[in-house]
Amino acid sequence: MADDGAARQLDKEILSPKPGIQSPAEGGGDFQPRIVGFLCNWCSYAGADLAGVTRLKMPPSMVAIRVMCSSRVDPLFVLKAFLAGADGVLVAGCHPGDCHYQTGNYYTRRRFALTLKVLEELGLEANRVRLSWVSASEGGRFAEVVTEFTETIRKAGPNPAKTEVFL
Amino acid sequence: MAERIGVYVCKCGPNIGDKVDVDAIVDDVKGIEGVATAKSHNLLCSADGLEFLKSEIEGEKLTRVVVAACTPKMYEQKLMRACEEAGLNPFLMQMTNIREQCAWVTPDKALATRKARSLVMAAINRAPLLEPIERKEIEVQADVLVVGGGVAGLEACLSLAQKGRKVYLVEKSPCIGGLAARFEEVYPTMECAPCMIAPELQEVLQKENIEVFTHSEVEETLGSFGNFSVKIRRKARYVSEEACIGCGACFEPCPVEVSNEYDEGLSKRKAIYVPFAGALPNVPVIDKDNCKRFKGEECRACEQACPFGAISFDDKDEVIERKVGAIILATGATLLDPKALPQYGYGKLDNVVTALQLERLNASNGPTGGKVLLKNGKEPKSIAFVFCVGRKEKEYCSGICCMYSIKLAHIMREKLPDAKLYCFYSDICVPKKEHQQWYDRVVDQGVEFIRSNGTVAVTADKGKLAVKHGTDSSGKTVSVDMVVLAPAVEPSSDIEKLAGILDTSRDDHGFFCEEHALMKPFATALEGVFAVGSCQGPKDIGDAVAQAGAAAGRVLSRLVPGEKLALEPMVAVVDEDLCSGCKTCILLCPYSAITRDKEKGTSVVDEALCRGCGTCVAACPSGAITAKQFTREQILAEIKGVAK
Ligand code: FES
Numbered sequence: 001m002a003d004d005g006a007a008r009q010l011d012k013e014i015l016s017p018k019p020g021i022q023s024p025a026e027g028g029g030d031f032q033p034r035i036v037g038f039l040c041n042w043c044s045y046a047g048a049d050l051a052g053v054t055r056l057k058m059p060p061s062m063v064a065i066r067v068m069c070s071s072r073v074d075p076l077f078v079l080k081a082f083l084a085g086a087d088g089v090l091v092a093g094c095h096p097g098d099c100h101y102q103t104g105n106y107y108t109r110r111r112f113a114l115t116l117k118v119l120e121e122l123g124l125e126a127n128r129v130r131l132s133w134v135s136a137s138e139g140g141r142f143a144e145v146v147t148e149f150t151e152t153i154r155k156a157g158p159n160p161a162k163t164e165v166f167l
Numbered sequence: 168m169a170e171r172i173g174v175y176v177c178k179c180g181p182n183i184g185d186k187v188d189v190d191a192i193v194d195d196v197k198g199i200e201g202v203a204t205a206k207s208h209n210l211l212c213s214a215d216g217l218e219f220l221k222s223e224i225e226g227e228k229l230t231r232v233v234v235a236a237c238t239p240k241m242y243e244q245k246l247m248r249a250c251e252e253a254g255l256n257p258f259l260m261q262m263t264n265i266r267e268q269c270a271w272v273t274p275d276k277a278l279a280t281r282k283a284r285s286l287v288m289a290a291i292n293r294a295p296l297l298e299p300i301e302r303k304e305i306e307v308q309a310d311v312l313v314v315g316g317g318v319a320g321l322e323a324c325l326s327l328a329q330k331g332r333k334v335y336l337v338e339k340s341p342c343i344g345g346l347a348a349r350f351e352e353v354y355p356t357m358e359c360a361p362c363m364i365a366p367e368l369q370e371v372l373q374k375e376n377i378e379v380f381t382h383s384e385v386e387e388t389l390g391s392f393g394n395f396s397v398k399i400r401r402k403a404r405y406v407s408e409e410a411c412i413g414c415g416a417c418f419e420p421c422p423v424e425v426s427n428e429y430d431e432g433l434s435k436r437k438a439i440y441v442p443f444a445g446a447l448p449n450v451p452v453i454d455k456d457n458c459k460r461f462k463g464e465e466c467r468a469c470e471q472a473c474p475f476g477a478i479s480f481d482d483k484d485e486v487i488e489r490k491v492g493a494i495i496l497a498t499g500a501t502l503l504d505p506k507a508l509p510q511y512g513y514g515k516l517d518n519v520v521t522a523l524q525l526e527r528l529n530a531s532n533g534p535t536g537g538k539v540l541l542k543n544g545k546e547p548k549s550i551a552f553v554f555c556v557g558r559k560e561k562e563y564c565s566g567i568c569c570m571y572s573i574k575l576a577h578i579m580r581e582k583l584p585d586a587k588l589y590c591f592y593s594d595i596c597v598p599k600k601e602h603q604q605w606y607d608r609v610v611d612q613g614v615e616f617i618r619s620n621g622t623v624a625v626t627a628d629k630g631k632l633a634v635k636h637g638t639d640s641s642g643k644t645v646s647v648d649m650v651v652l653a654p655a656v657e658p659s660s661d662i663e664k665l666a667g668i669l670d671t672s673r674d675d676h677g678f679f680c681e682e683h684a685l686m687k688p689f690a691t692a693l694e695g696v697f698a699v700g701s702c703q704g705p706k707d708i709g710d711a712v713a714q715a716g717a718a719a720g721r722v723l724s725r726l727v728p729g730e731k732l733a734l735e736p737m738v739a740v741v742d743e744d745l746c747s748g749c750k751t752c753i754l755l756c757p758y759s760a761i762t763r764d765k766e767k768g769t770s771v772v773d774e775a776l777c778r779g780c781g782t783c784v785a786a787c788p789s790g791a792i793t794a795k796q797f798t799r800e801q802i803l804a805e806i807k808g809v810a811k
Contacts, residue, residue, distance in 0.1 A: 032278075034285075034809070034810065036806060036809055045238075045240075046240065048267070048268050049238045049240060049264070049267040049268065050267075051267075051268075051272055052238075052266065052267030052268055052269075052270075052271035052272050053267060053271070055271055055272070056272060057272060057273075057274055058272050058273075060269070060272075060273045060275070060278040060279060060281065060282040063282065063285045063286055063289065063809045064264070064268055064286075065289070065802065065805050065806065065809070066239070067781060067797060067802070068737070068779055068780055068781055068794075068797060069780040069781055069782060071780060071781060071782040071785060071786075072780065072781030072782070072784060072785055072794060072797055073785060074784070074785040074799065075785075076799075077802055077803070077806065080803055080806050080807075081806050081809075081810075084806050084807050084809070084810040085810040086806075086809070086810060100780075101757050101758075101778060101780035101782065102682075102692055102757040102758075103757045103782075104757065104780050104781075104782050107755060107782055107785075107786065111785070111786075143272070
């Protein structure tokens, strides 16, 4: 991917939340994060499959929900996932410029920025959501994303909304 | 009626069986409301497995099926077919992937089982909300509109007509053949271009199932893939194509003389003219803007001279409607006007010409009958070719200029054996199998190559031209009689209007945007609209023809007379009662599949164009759009199931 570097940079700089609102790690070593992952059919879902085909190892924390394009992910889905008890939500799609439907992931990117704002307003740590670009050939990257994100969530601890009603 | 869900967990031999406790999951889900039966199978995708699934659906009277197995990308279609054969709508099956995304990535069996269970629960939760989807087919037109009669357009016409398709060719100029018809010789074969394309032109003009509209433009297109309705404006020619025999008796008496754009302004033509000798169809046209009669004067010179009564000043533009299933755009390209780059002196200095002008000077059907002459009528003793004119400004390499300049240098070497020939280049781009040899050959022929890296400046120098190159003040100067510029290739001037009419997008450089640069370089994002040849990006003749053939092939395989076209089943649907008419979706759709129903004031999705991405669904502020098979309720149920 030509713009893989750029995309990673973007993941890091723009889309990952600023540090600071992390809740103290809790639950100790036996906390198994639950992550809902919305994966676009054409790239990220295929990337996740490839991770399996090449027998990479990753934590069992993420359960995938397949959508045709990352642009199908309504911000409401992210909120509902948290309300349903997810500790983290991953949205993954094709690299910018590579969306199977031409421009879908550009909208995903904008919507995601907005979703982050809403989450912050609601008082939920923004580092519990992540947007990543993973192509169909990046099985390794998919495993990395899941591993890293799981670590982040492990540090953030269980989703407080599981027990507190915040809406 | 309560749903009867059958849950089937595949062991995939040891692939899932050894990594996940399949039986535990099966036992676990058995008590769930709605689950009529839950079973494991050793290999569901096998012939045995498929038979088992079918008998289960029938025997258990299932209304929904959940299959936990490998990735749906492997066998979902196969399993869907089995459902269909057992009388269950295939969209009532929900697959979940416990192999690639679970068994194969989770070494710990207990954890893998836990994850697989979550996946299965999500699928079970979603299953009752699945809705049957009928696969739709529409009647289609197999006829095709081709816009542009250059080499690419001709190839498209002939490939389609060969298979019996009716083709409408619309060409804006009075003749077909495009740029190539005006070249003397073409690389790499150094064939006579008019001879090479003459048979194609004849065939296109004579084939019964190709209707040619020259001097015409596309005015409107409505509808979508399979069912376009197009309006073609056939501009008044003022000369009857039926009555005219092309004798040319009308040219002489015409008192008007204007610069001939088909000779790149190097010759004069009359107000009644054919673009160049041998242009086809061989029927003149009256140029209304310059004809005296259309300026209110009493001139009938051509009419009086015509022995066949073919001239009719009362001729009117005609708007013709045709129904087609697909549209192939082949509107070609032109060269950047070097006047925009004053350092080359083009337009101000005599004997600074473009490559196209040299092509015309060199052409036997050109203004000098093939003699390369300076403004003063003498042969040049030295010529400088300047490559890459405007490449920096355009920010792309046109890819064909090096080779056609090398070709022209070679022709000049043969025509003017004693002339000094220089090529000022930035980078030499000769990528195809025969091209490097041509470069080596002209170097051997004594053509001097000078790397100037875009620093060339041309000035007048005592009746000659001084070509300065190099960045520092000590830059060297070469004195020549003629300078030939190779300007960047850019889309032809009508592309903007056409893109507007079709609502198809253009790239940053103004060319038609392809759907995928590698896998679909000949298609646009609009289903059924193709862009081939240089209107999609600069191309040589061979590449343009190949691309046209690819598009024609695609049309032939998808639009078959008498066969219906299967539509994407998983499309978006607008609920008219909820739609507020805000048009958000219309702006977002990458395929222009959504339009506004003017009467109702709501959005409508064209199922022939929608590809089911769901962009509009997530964006609709009123929640009025649903994505079939990916509805809000289905996805929310899946989310809840994960957490169970
Ligand atoms: S299809 Fe992958 S992001 Fe659009």
